[in-house]
Amino acid sequence: MEKLRAGMVLFDRFELLDACGPLELLGQLPDRVELVHLAEQPGPLSSVQGTQLVADCALADCAALDILLVPGGIGRVEAIQNAPFLAEIKRLATDAPHVGTICTGSVLLAQSGLLAGRRATTNKLAFRWVQEHAPGVNWVPQARWVEDGKFFTSSGISAGMDMTLALISKLWSRDCALELARRTEYSWHEDPDWDPFAELAGLV
């Protein structure tokens, strides 16, 4: 079986768990998935938390991926003004058959225009900011994640793990996702409509 190449985009001040939740789960499938850590330049990048992850491939050098993943984080505020960076996300998102965003990573994908008219969700505490900075998307206020065509968009931070298990379920099987949840002792919120955080954020 050919491995799927999954690329996680990193940028300065990405949110740590946005990236590491999905990487933990996909990284449990080394026979099926090859992980690539992408950034403008290879080398260490600091998360919001200060923990540094190492990018092993420059975005511009990255050939087409099977799965593109884009995390959020406060660094998005600078990243949405970085045209070459956004152009690489657009290129990879256009080519990839599966695209996922975690938290405010949705706004970086939305800049590509690929979410125009589509349903998507994002971090609930940053929901208004995302709406303002990425109009033309049908932003769903209450959802753990939203699947629309090849695009999976998750709610904030921890929600990326639930979304990743849904993607794994789609790509392989629900049993595979359940087995990974068991192995990581993770209580999967399997219902994409489960979202108590929308109400806590005053969105519903």
Add this chain to the structure above:
Amino acid sequence: MEKLRAGMVLFDRFELLDACGPLELLGQLPDRVELVHLAEQPGPLSSVQGTQLVADCALADCAALDILLVPGGIGRVEAIQNAPFLAEIKRLATDAPHVGTICTGSVLLAQSGLLAGRRATTNKLAFRWVQEHAPGVNWVPQARWVEDGKFFTSSGISAGMDMTLALISKLWSRDCALELARRTEYSWHEDPDWDPFAELAGLV
């Protein structure tokens, strides 16, 4: 307010989420917590998943910590044979007023003798291995995490986040922990006895 110094121990093939779950949560409190990433030598260390984190301080150069955290991962099998590495964990664990282990990180702490006669838990799929390699500890088969004196030990991988919120609740307040759970859109399992994975692993 003086910041608490929290050190996460890294080693080759640590489990990614074991480290990054707690780091995400403690890293949400930059006014209260300073994170340090420790390893035998500073520089990048590869997780089981292949994602690399950067250690910013050598264990031997690390002054006393307020919080010591030790993750697990398959690299534990080599790490428990590394006497100088274990000696540094023992030194830091002896001095720190708060010590937490995630997953099989418990076995690395247990080598110090500091868990002798104490209640502790660990990854449920590796439970028998841990029992064999760290006798003399009262290993609890069903628990999301166990608190015994200054020692918090969590079950596998994802359980580290629930334990970290419990530690945050102890150090500051339950409201602080609930606010972090809200901010990270994390559904905190607040009951340390909640553990469906013990049964799935045939331990109860």
